[in-house]
Amino acid sequence: xxxxxxxxxxxxxxxxxxxxxxxxxxxxxxxxxxxxxxxxxxxxxxxxxxxxxxxxxxxxxxxxxxxxxxxxxxxxxxxxxxxxxxxxxxxxxxxxxxxxxxxxxxxxxxxxxxxxxxxxxxxxxxxxxxxxxxxxxxxxxxx
Amino acid sequence: xxxxxxxxxxxxxxxxxxxxxxxxxxxxxxxxxxxxxxxxxxxxxxxxxxxxxxxxxxxxxxxxxxxxxxxxxxxxxxxxxxxxxxxxxxxxxxxxxxxxxxxxxxxxxxxxxxxxxxxxxxxxxxxxxxxxxxxxxxxxxxxxxxxxxxxxxxxxxxxxxxxxxxxxxxxxxxxxxxxxxxxxxxxxxxxxxxxxxxxxxxxxxxxxxxxxxxxxxxxxxxxxxxxxxxxxxxxxxxxxxxxxxxxxxxxxxxxxxxxxxxxxxxxxxxxxxxxxxxxxxxxxxxxxxxxxxxxxxxxxxxxxxxxxxxxxxxxxxxxxxxxxxxxxxxxxxxxxxxxxxxxxxxxxxxxxxxxxxxxxxxxxxxxxxxxxxxxxxxxxxxxxxxxxxxxxxxxxxxxxxxxxxxxxxxxxxxxxxxxxxxxxxxxxxxxxxxxxxxxxxxxxxxxxxxxxxxxxxxxxxxxxxxxxxxxxxxxxxxxxxxxxxxxxxxxxxxxxxxxxxxxxxxxxxxxxxxxxxxxxxxxxxxxxxxxxxxxxxxxxxxxxxxxxxxxxxxxxxxxxxxxxxxxxxxxxxxxxxxxxxxxxxxxxxxxxxxxxxxxx
Numbered sequence: 001x002x003x004x005x006x007x008x009x010x011x012x013x014x015x016x017x018x019x020x021x022x023x024x025x026x027x028x029x030x031x032x033x034x035x036x037x038x039x040x041x042x043x044x045x046x047x048x049x050x051x052x053x054x055x056x057x058x059x060x061x062x063x064x065x066x067x068x069x070x071x072x073x074x075x076x077x078x079x080x081x082x083x084x085x086x087x088x089x090x091x092x093x094x095x096x097x098x099x100x101x102x103x104x105x106x107x108x109x110x111x112x113x114x115x116x117x118x119x120x121x122x123x124x125x126x127x128x129x130x131x132x133x134x135x136x137x138x139x140x141x142x143x
Numbered sequence: 144x145x146x147x148x149x150x151x152x153x154x155x156x157x158x159x160x161x162x163x164x165x166x167x168x169x170x171x172x173x174x175x176x177x178x179x180x181x182x183x184x185x186x187x188x189x190x191x192x193x194x195x196x197x198x199x200x201x202x203x204x205x206x207x208x209x210x211x212x213x214x215x216x217x218x219x220x221x222x223x224x225x226x227x228x229x230x231x232x233x234x235x236x237x238x239x240x241x242x243x244x245x246x247x248x249x250x251x252x253x254x255x256x257x258x259x260x261x262x263x264x265x266x267x268x269x270x271x272x273x274x275x276x277x278x279x280x281x282x283x284x285x286x287x288x289x290x291x292x293x294x295x296x297x298x299x300x301x302x303x304x305x306x307x308x309x310x311x312x313x314x315x316x317x318x319x320x321x322x323x324x325x326x327x328x329x330x331x332x333x334x335x336x337x338x339x340x341x342x343x344x345x346x347x348x349x350x351x352x353x354x355x356x357x358x359x360x361x362x363x364x365x366x367x368x369x370x371x372x373x374x375x376x377x378x379x380x381x382x383x384x385x386x387x388x389x390x391x392x393x394x395x396x397x398x399x400x401x402x403x404x405x406x407x408x409x410x411x412x413x414x415x416x417x418x419x420x421x422x423x424x425x426x427x428x429x430x431x432x433x434x435x436x437x438x439x440x441x442x443x444x445x446x447x448x449x450x451x452x453x454x455x456x457x458x459x460x461x462x463x464x465x466x467x468x469x470x471x472x473x474x475x476x477x478x479x480x481x482x483x484x485x486x487x488x489x490x491x492x493x494x495x496x497x498x499x500x501x502x503x504x505x506x507x508x509x510x511x512x513x514x515x516x517x518x519x520x521x522x523x524x525x526x527x528x529x530x531x532x533x534x535x536x537x538x539x540x541x542x543x544x545x546x547x548x549x550x551x552x553x554x555x556x557x558x559x560x561x562x563x564x565x566x567x568x569x570x571x572x573x574x575x576x577x578x579x580x581x582x583x584x585x586x587x588x589x590x591x592x593x594x595x596x597x598x599x600x601x602x603x604x605x606x607x608x609x610x611x612x613x614x615x616x617x618x619x620x621x622x623x624x625x626x627x628x629x630x631x632x633x634x635x636x637x638x639x640x641x642x643x644x645x646x647x648x649x650x651x652x653x654x655x656x657x658x659x660x661x662x663x664x665x666x667x668x669x670x671x672x673x674x675x676x677x678x679x680x681x682x683x684x685x686x687x688x689x690x691x692x693x694x695x696x697x698x699x700x701x702x703x704x705x706x707x708x709x710x711x712x713x714x715x716x717x718x719x720x721x722x723x724x725x726x727x728x729x730x731x732x733x734x735x736x737x738x739x740x741x742x743x
Contacts (some may be wrong), residue, residue: 014438015734034738035717043731045728047579048583051709052708138715
């Protein structure tokens with residue numbers, strides 16, 4: 001059994017393994033970060049830590065519009081990463097076997113595979129690709 | 144002779160002796176045949192006597208003399224009894240009180256009554272105390288604190304005529320004062336002493352029947368020790384190094400002068416290199432001088448634990464290791480109360496009947512770790528999760544995905560701990576929010592490890608020295624920003640008619656110098672132009688020349704701890720890091736130069 005946190009952005013359904021998630025933050029105010037590139041919304045105060053918030057829909061090329069301030073904090077050995085998304089759903093318990101037969105996708109950058117679940121398709125995020133994108137974004141801006 | 148300049152030295156040295164005595168007394172109480180301990184106590188009392196006498200503080204000198212005499216008998220016997228320890232502890236408390244009066248430039252109180260009082264009998268008669276207690280202004284959740292304090296008082300005796308009542312307190316509301324009658328065997332001094340352990344109490348006044356003395360203010364925050372009194376003791380070795388460094392600086396100055404006169408660029412370069420090295424060295428030596436051992440703040444803890452154990456009937460051993468490790472004094476100053484809180488929590492809520500509280504101080508390359516560990520009942524993450532959920536502190540989804548390790552940190556949320564905590568196994572939330580914010584304001588972190596019935600460990604990681612800077616806060620297009628004050632030459636409000644044009648560039652005059660005006664709105668990419676009223680201008684240096692940076696308005700200044708963003712975000716331009724303000728807002732330190740470089 002593995003646990004998956006499904007969430008939506010730009011009308012699409014995405015998912016992350018619960019083991020990659022540290023926290024879900026509901027409505028933390030986002031503070032202004034001067035000189036932040038498009039793709040970084042600002043920063044939040046997470047228990048005294050200052051963490052930049054990545055605009056995940058913008059990263060995936062979705063229209064930037066008003067959205068609920070839902071944030072997923074990823075746990076990572078390197079540093080924590082905060083992703084702003086549209087909505088977060090309940091945690092799913094998925095048979096490990098089922099999760100493994102994730103369908104591969106070729107055309108969607110940043111998606112590791114597709115998971116069919118009760119008539120819906122969950123796009124499982126590839127954290128490696130996401131990290132690489134964000135690193136690139138910061139380096140481009142930093143020059 | 145002018146004694147005033149010796150006064151601060153006297154104050155800090157006396158405090159040091161008192162701290163020693165308090166720790167020694169607790170040690171000797173546990174091992175009454177500790178000859179070395181008794182000898183050391185005697186010496187401390189003797190030193191205080193000598194210093195007080197030479198400063199002309201007769202009451203204190205008499206009191207210290209009395210304690211010295213009192214100790215002399217036990218010194219001969221080689222052992223000491225518990226009643227004597229109590230008397231000595233009260234004596235050191237009294238010296239501390241006298242010291243506080245001296246520090247405040249008030250006359251010494253009369254202490255003769257104490258010296259004629261025999262060590263207190265075991266079963267004292269029942270005393271009735273009418274008490275009034277006021278909390279400090281800035282206490283978080285005052286109602287809950289009062290409830291807790293009433294729990295402490297109820298252990299001392301019978302409570303009656305309490306206003307507001309327990310029910311009223313539980314109902315919530317901003318109660319800051321309470322009055323009640325306490326009947327029990329404890330003396331007024333003992334009650335005062337016990338309440339001393341609770342820094343949230345601003346004032347405890349007695350209006351005992353038959354007591355003619357006016358309600359007395361509780362000594363506000365007795366931490367008038369050498370940390371607060373502003374003096375540092377310096378090793379003479381360090382002073383010698385300063386003298387050597389000063390000598391070298393002088394030599395370098397002459398070398399530079401000569402090189403300048405002879406227009407010898409090579410010599411000038413070398414001289415500057417030398418100067419850089421010396422100044423760097425000087426800086427690190429000065430920092431070293433600010434370092435003090437952790438024992439300056441752990442010294443009083445044995446006494447605190449002893450007193451708490453006395454009042455709640457627990458048997459707790461306090462072990463401290465690594466207290467010789469040094470930290471910047473301003474960090475220690477800020478950690479003093481939080482550390483006390485953590486130890487008190489371990490004693491009050493961690494350990495049920497008997498156990499051990501360990502404080503271990505460890506030094507890593509750039510940090511100092513304080514570990515406060517108890518072998519008590521620990522905490523249950525599931526329970527904490529549920530309680531935080533019930534209190535609406537976290538959402539359902541959040542509770543669902545939260546790991547056990549993170550759930551433990553929930554006790555640091557403001558508003559987590561409440562009344563029913565007293566009787567609940569989950570709780571040790573008293574002031575944990577305050578403790579954590581104190582630690583984080585110093586640039587440190589706090590981590591809680593615990594398991595049900597398996598003890599609790601709190602790890603506080605602190606930087607060796609401070610990175611606290613003064614910042615100027617200002618707003619631009621509704622966004623809050625900051626700049627280190629050290630970068631600001633001056634701030635100015637400029638009326639619109641003082642703005643001149645030179646070609647396309649807006650400029651203004653400052654003391655005969657024409658400076659260009661740069662719009663921060665424009666630099667940050669906000670299009671909306673500013674109103675025609677007066678301009679808030681920060682005069683600063685950019686690319687080696689003075690400019691006026693136009694912002695919307697100033698919002699004062701503050702001391703903050705600046706944190707760098709985690710990688711890869713540390714590569715972003717425009718900021719040198721962020722700081723969390725007292726109200727939880729995050730403000731970033733604006734780096735205008737890097738933004739302009741990028742736009743060039």
